[in-house]
Amino acid sequence: MSLSHAILGFLRQQPQTGYTLKNEHFDKSVAYFWPADQTQIYKTLDKLVEQGFATSEIEFQSDRPNRKVYTITKQGKVELERWLSEAIEPPMYRDPLLVQLFFSDFIDRETMIAVLMSAKAKHEECLAALKAIDIPAVSKCSDYEQLAGRLTLELGFKSKQAYIDWLDEAIEAIKAMEKKSKRAAKR
Secondary structure (H helix, E strand, O other): HHHHHHHHHHHHHHOOHHHHHHHHHHHHOOOOOOOOOOOHHHHHHHHHHHHHHHHEEEEEOOOOEEEEEEEEEHHHHHHHHHHHHHHOOOOOOOOHHHHHOOOOHHHHHHHHHHHHHHHHHHHHHHHHHHHHHOOOHHOOOOHHHHHHHHHHHHHHHHHHHHHHHHHHHHHHHHHHHHHHHHHHHHO
16 A cells, blocks of 8 residues: 555545545544655655645635645546455555564563563553554444444454464473573583
8 A cells, every 4th residue: 555545535525635644534544554754654645645646735824824735636536436346455564663573582571571571561552552443343244434434443453463473382481491501401
């Protein structure tokens, strides 16, 4: 997926400013699976305008700085619908923690366990934040937009919980290996 398509999706809902896209949409709805910073959003908005997928208009305000409001074009709607309809390859998975674990034979086991415990705490915080998102259960969704949001949230829950479970297993496996090594060293 590209950031462009996420922005087009939000613009399809209604015209937006870059500020609103960041603070009301990316930070509050899709951040758990597609984060974006303000600079990325504005660069992508400029690119979308350049490509003819969006337009921008200055909204003059007397009591605040002027705002630039972006609107999806007909061509942008066609592009979004094209992208939404195509099969997507599974994403490449990059996880720095896995690189740390892969090379952890260069550090002591207690340090690696501490790194894994810290990662677990962060994933538990993330899971708690996901659970705080207020979208009705699948069976109680009143429209398709709610259902789609809930389904993405469900994958977030399951992914985070699976990661936490894996961290528990990894910590226990390292502890067991350490105990085994200590027993062998005593012989």
